[in-house]
Amino acid sequence: MPPCVILAGGSAERLGGIDKCLLALADKPLAQHILEGLGDAVSGVVLNANGDPGRFSSLGLTVVKDQETDCGPLAGICAGFEWAEREDPGGTWLFVVSGDTPFVRGELIGILAAALAETEPPAIVLPVARGQAHPLCALWRRDQLAEMSAAVYDAGLRSVKEWCRHVAVQEVNVDDVDHGHWFLNINTQADLTRAQTILKEQS
Numbered sequence: 001m002p003p004c005v006i007l008a009g010g011s012a013e014r015l016g017g018i019d020k021c022l023l024a025l026a027d028k029p030l031a032q033h034i035l036e037g038l039g040d041a042v043s044g045v046v047l048n049a050n051g052d053p054g055r056f057s058s059l060g061l062t063v064v065k066d067q068e069t070d071c072g073p074l075a076g077i078c079a080g081f082e083w084a085e086r087e088d089p090g091g092t093w094l095f096v097v098s099g100d101t102p103f104v105r106g107e108l109i110g111i112l113a114a115a116l117a118e119t120e121p122p123a124i125v126l127p128v129a130r131g132q133a134h135p136l137c138a139l140w141r142r143d144q145l146a147e148m149s150a151a152v153y154d155a156g157l158r159s160v161k162e163w164c165r166h167v168a169v170q171e172v173n174v175d176d177v178d179h180g181h182w183f184l185n186i187n188t189q190a191d192l193t194r195a196q197t198i199l200k201e202q203s
Contacts, residue, residue: 002109003088004042005080006031007073007136008049008056008099009066019055020186021047021099026199030186031059033102041106042095046083048076067149072158073098073136074148081145091142092121098136100186102195108174108182112139115172123167127174127183134183135160135169 008021008031021031035045046062053063064083066075077096084094093113097104112125126138144167151157151166174182181198185191 001041001043002091002093002095002139003044003046003080003084004038004095004097005064005077005083006034006045006047006061006097006099007076007080008047009073009076019049019099021049021059022056023100023186023192025102025186025192025195029059030100030102031056031061034097034099034104035059037102037104038095038097038106038109041109044087046080046087047099048079067153071152073160074152074157074163077140078145078149078152081140081142081148084142085145093139094142096136096138096140098185101137101183102186103181103184103198104137105182107177108137109139111174111177112172115170117170120168122170124164124169126164126169126171127178128171129174129178129183130180132183133164133171135164137183 008019022029025033046064047056048064050065050069056063064079066079080094095109108127116125121141123141123144124135124138126133126135184195186195
């Protein structure tokens with residue numbers, strides 16, 4: 001079981017500038033849905049966000065900040081790597097998940113891990129659903145920390161897609177297990193309405 005970092009650094013301007021991971025869906029914050037969906041598939045969870053960590057106290061999670069602000073999700077992944085090394089020294093993988101994906105499930109981690117090739121492991125094992133790759137719901141190999149930190153803080157890299165082009169990536173098709181909502185991001189009120197509909201259909 002890998003440790004997990006929930007990336008909660010987005011500004012959510014289209015939802016009024018709130019912390020999206022705290023946005024209520026069926027009376028629970030999105031982050032709580034993520035935690036319940038992952039269950040015991042992860043060995044521990046940390047939240048990555050900048051600013052006052054006290055605003056996340058209701059989640060009961062440790063909060064780690066980026067080395068510098070406004071450096072994008074790669075900086076959050078670096079912070080997650082650093083935390084994982086403290087909590088799980090010598091481990092190989094970190095599960096990275098965006099804080100606005102309430103339907104992600106722990107089953108995904110097992111699917112990604114089972115698909116690993118026996119040869120040199122890739123830097124990222126990411127799911128592909130309906131032709132769309134999802135690097136922010138993926139397994140990231142932790143020995144990238146030094147190189148990624150240099151790219152983010154020294155070279156100014158901000159794009160996750162660009163990093164994925166720079167390193168070895170293994171894609172895993174999950175069309176046969178994803179029911180069309182594992183990777184739903186809550187970016188707009190319409191997305192939230194869709195998520196509410198999905199929950200009603202599941203109940």
